[in-house]
Amino acid sequence: MLVTHVLGDCPKCRGKLQYGNVTVKGFGVLRGCENCSYSITIPLPKIKKKILYLDQFFFSSAFKKHDPRFVKAAGRIREISASQLLVVPFSTIHEDETHQWRGFDGKNKEDLMEFIKSTSRGHQFKLAYDVEESQILKAFQVFLANKPEIFDLEERIAIDPDVHEWDDYFRIDVGRYLGDIELIRSLKNQSVETLVDLFPGWRISTTTFDQNVKLEMQEAAKSYMESYFKYIARIASGDVNALFDSPITSQVVQLLLFCFSKEIPQDQQWRKISDFFISPHFSEIPHLWISARIFAVLKKKLKQGAYTNRDRALTHFKGFFKDISHIATYAPYCDAFVMDNAMASIVADPDIHLESRYGTKIFSLNNWEQLFIWLDDLEASMSQEHREGLIAAYPSTSL
Numbered sequence: 001m002l003v004t005h006v007l008g009d010c011p012k013c014r015g016k017l018q019y020g021n022v023t024v025k026g027f028g029v030l031r032g033c034e035n036c037s038y039s040i041t042i043p044l045p046k047i048k049k050k051i052l053y054l055d056q057f058f059f060s061s062a063f064k065k066h067d068p069r070f071v072k073a074a075g076r077i078r079e080i081s082a083s084q085l086l087v088v089p090f091s092t093i094h095e096d097e098t099h100q101w102r103g104f105d106g107k108n109k110e111d112l113m114e115f116i117k118s119t120s121r122g123h124q125f126k127l128a129y130d131v132e133e134s135q136i137l138k139a140f141q142v143f144l145a146n147k148p149e150i151f152d153l154e155e156r157i158a159i160d161p162d163v164h165e166w167d168d169y170f171r172i173d174v175g176r177y178l179g180d181i182e183l184i185r186s187l188k189n190q191s192v193e194t195l196v197d198l199f200p201g202w203r204i205s206t207t208t209f210d211q212n213v214k215l216e217m218q219e220a221a222k223s224y225m226e227s228y229f230k231y232i233a234r235i236a237s238g239d240v241n242a243l244f245d246s247p248i249t250s251q252v253v254q255l256l257l258f259c260f261s262k263e264i265p266q267d268q269q270w271r272k273i274s275d276f277f278i279s280p281h282f283s284e285i286p287h288l289w290i291s292a293r294i295f296a297v298l299k300k301k302l303k304q305g306a307y308t309n310r311d312r313a314l315t316h317f318k319g320f321f322k323d324i325s326h327i328a329t330y331a332p333y334c335d336a337f338v339m340d341n342a343m344a345s346i347v348a349d350p351d352i353h354l355e356s357r358y359g360t361k362i363f364s365l366n367n368w369e370q371l372f373i374w375l376d377d378l379e380a381s382m383s384q385e386h387r388e389g390l391i392a393a394y395p396s397t398s399l
Contacts, residue, residue: 293352
């Protein structure tokens with residue numbers, strides 16, 4: 001076996017400097033000899049890492065190294081992550097945004113993606129649309145069982161449990177980005193222009209915050225239904241491409257239909273789905289709860305006189321939809337979240353107050369020092385057993 005960290009002579013065959021750590025897996029470190037078959041597993045203590053989400057602006061700023069605040073924070077985060085106290089997984093949304101990047105100072109999108117993955121130590125959140133679908137399916141099953149509508153967060157919906165295992169010495173990256181870069185870039189520009197064009201109407205609207213939240217929920221339900229019926233219509237017309245290029249949202253209603261037994265008449269199935277889409281169970285789904293309120297807070301700010309300059313608004317909201325995706329999809333499963341000032345002010349609004357709702361601490365440049373205090377406190381919480389585990393698993397660790 002290949003020894004990664006040599007510890008000394010083999011206790012069995014006495015091979016000189018042939019014995020040491022081979023690999024770290026789960027909650028143990030495998031030690032063995034390169035010269036003979038001798039091996040032993042040293043147990044490591046169970047750990048529960050804090051989960052920190054770094055928005056795209058953080059990764060981009062730290063990578064460019066123009067702002068020392070981000071460089072310092074990235075370095076500190078790497079240190080705490082190496083100590084197995086923290087994990088900062090990347091997501092498919094990071095990949096989408098990174099592959100829109102045209103490069104900077106001789107560096108390209110592949111360089112940025114490698115920086116993100118190395119900072120994340122290879123850990124990744126589950127696909128954004130999988131998280132969304134899983135939340136909807138879970139809420140629907142609770143609805144069918146006539147249980148209370150309070151959504152029970154399960155971390156495994158968003159991330160695999162192995163993030164809380166001890167990291168191995170190497171990470172294997174077999175990922176290959178399959179998104180249509182130019183299409184995503186074009187749709188991003190169109191969506192921002194469409195959003196900003198709605199501002200004048202929203203500014204003079206007389207709807208209340210609660211009414212706006214309800215409208216957003218209705219639009220979400222309508223989108224799922226319309227996407228599904230469009231998909232079915234294409235299939236019925238013989239358009240086989242519908243199987244490959246239909247939006248992911250077209251599968252949501254199909255998933256709900258799979259929850260019924262064949263004995264239940266179709267009209268009753270559709271009635272149940274319709275009732276679900278107007279129920280508290282649907283409105284309590286974290287992804288929808290957050291995104292609906294972000295739009296409602298934006299409308300409130302517009303009525304208060306914000307974002308009156310169209311050109312500035314186009315620049316300001318350039319990454320708005322991706323920001324919503326980052327936050328609405330993953331924030332409920334994180335202990336802390338780093339985002340830009342604009343989004344931080346929105347999710348801290350009393351009508352959302354993300355930290356009160358999900359316990360997620362929010363950090364931005366407006367409270368940057370609090371991020372370092374949080375990291376310092378996390379490091380200070382390390383137990384002696386954890387320290388001994390670090391030394392056993394990573395012999396070069398200096399504590």
